Amino acid sequence: MADLWFTFGYKQGTFTYPNGDVYVGEQQNGTRHGQGKIRYVGGHSYEGKWDNDLKSGQGRYTWPSGSVYEGNWQKGKQDGLGRYTWSDGKVHVGGYHNGVIQGHGRMALPDGSVYEGNWQNDKQDGQGRYTWPDGSVYEGNWQNDKPDGQGRITWPNGAVYEGNWQHGLRHGQGKHVECDGTVYSGLWANDRHA
Secondary structure (H helix, E strand, C coil): CEEEEEECCEEEEEEECCCCCEEEEEEECCEEEEEEEEECCCCCEEEEEEECCEEEEEEEEECCCCCEEEEEEECCEEEEEEEEECCCCCEEEEEEECCEEEEEEEEECCCCCEEEEEEECCEEEEEEEEECCCCCEEEEEEECCEEEEEEEEECCCCCEEEEEEECCEEEEEEEEECCCCCEEEEEEECCEEC
């Protein structure tokens, strides 16, 4: 069932698909094209720009869980700058490419933790800074969501470790200075002095 009207080369109206999805907006040559909103049967919805039946340009997608992505789309996927708010309170603001977090971004977690830095394929990867709720701060290289390579962590009591990391553990050459001034400089293996 469709209720259509014609404006500037676009058909506008309400389109109900056989599966029950409902689209309200502009259409051109039988495809969603221009500004429009779709409500999917499963409770998802999208409102924004369309290009030849694909989400393209600025838009807002809402999941039944309450999670929301607002930002740029290209060829039906999140691409460019955007803000994703999960239903649990986690928020990412930054770059997306081909539907995944990519490039520079900031992720804030419900417990107060914050990561700001580079992302690759939805994972913390490259240079970044992570701050925990207790005030501990790690700055350095990340790989696959874990500190890996050169980095520095400072704890709230003033203790500092600077050196090599592997898979989230102090591993390789590094220097640890305790809050009382005690220093250990040398090799580390699996988060322990070697």
